Amino acid sequence: MLLSQVTSIHSGYSLRNTIPPHNKTPNVALVQPAHILAQNLPTHPTLYVKLAKNITILKEGDVLLTNRVHFKATIFHAESNIDTLASAGIWILRPIVSYLDSTFLAFWLNSAQGQQALKGIASKFATLHSIRKEDLANLALPNLPLTQQKKLANLYGCYIKQNSLQQQRFKLQLQLLDALMAQHTGVL
Secondary structure, three states: OEHHHHEEEEEOEOOOOOOOOOOOOOOEEEEOHHHHHOOOOOOOOOEOOOOOOOOOOOOOOOEEEEOEOEOOEEEOOOOOOOEEEEEOOEEEEEEOOOOOOHHHHHHHHHOHHHHHHHHHHOOOOOOOOEOOHHHHHOOEOOOOOHHHHHHHHHHHHHHHHHHHHHHHHHHHHHHHHHHHHHHHHOOO
């Protein structure tokens, strides 16, 4: 199946005209490619944008894919009730939930198989490799039943959670080691 058959593809917001007037309060959060690469999406408004019908506001379960140089995907989860936009360096993939699981799509795009497929459609003529919307629309996805997608997505989610917990454990162990060092050397 092709990506365009099971998702709608939207472009991120261009920041050409977003320098806010000094009397406007920021009203939207903006996800940039660096946020996706770091897997740390913003949760607070950072700029003022007059929202119009042609601006795609992110929805729960949207898959965000960086479209230049590094091709990394993540799932958008609304942390608060603020409107959030993706920048122009990001494709917004909105799966049709009866055909495609968001977590599976993000997992597959980040997998070795998905990365190979993305690099295969990336432009080869520019110094910064990028993916055009037309090429992304024709990306072939694994044709798996939704139940199997959800099982794989669940395994992927468990792996991500385990990795996060291991990182937290490592930080706590370092803090404990620092406290022990300070206690035994008399430096607090």
